[in-house]
Amino acid sequence: KQLLVLNGPNLNRLGVREPDVYGNATLKDLEAMIQSFAERTGNKIECRQSNHEGVLIDWIHEADKTARGIVLNPGAFTHYSYAIRDAIASVSVPVVEVHISNVHTREPFRHHSVISPVTSGQIVGLGLHGYELALQALLEIKKEE
Numbered sequence: 001k002q003l004l005v006l007n008g009p010n011l012n013r014l015g016v017r018e019p020d021v022y023g024n025a026t027l028k029d030l031e032a033m034i035q036s037f038a039e040r041t042g043n044k045i046e047c048r049q050s051n052h053e054g055v056l057i058d059w060i061h062e063a064d065k066t067a068r069g070i071v072l073n074p075g076a077f078t079h080y081s082y083a084i085r086d087a088i089a090s091v092s093v094p095v096v097e098v099h100i101s102n103v104h105t106r107e108p109f110r111h112h113s114v115i116s117p118v119t120s121g122q123i124v125g126l127g128l129h130g131y132e133l134a135l136q137a138l139l140e141i142k143k144e145e
Ligand code: DQA
Pocket: 009, 010, 011, 073, 074, 075, 076, 077, 078, 098, 099, 100, 101, 102, 103, 110
């Protein structure tokens, strides 16, 4: 089974979007970095991005059968999507939440995640490297089980 990396709304704007917060690398750069991690570690990793809540929910459901772990950056849905939270609660595939920026140094509405209680863990504020750390964590979680 493969690992799945899901990026939510506005992450297709990486590189052009608020570069002072998110850096200059694009989503393509991020996905290339993830593919190089995949090759290095001998894993199959699929990357997807959607701006649509329902699409992300469908992918989470589907991954319960097809993936051994999900890295999820839900974008702003992090802070209010009970629907994405319930989708994660409905599957048994482990999910690690990633945020590129340090949400705790930003606006108060970003300090709370409604997703975290149903994830295996959260990686925050370490830039794009956070995705590799999350993938590494999923590989370890599977080893422990
Ligand atoms: C984000 C943080 C969210 O608050 C924001 O809405 C995003 C990106 C991050 O990766 O830092 O879209 O998830």
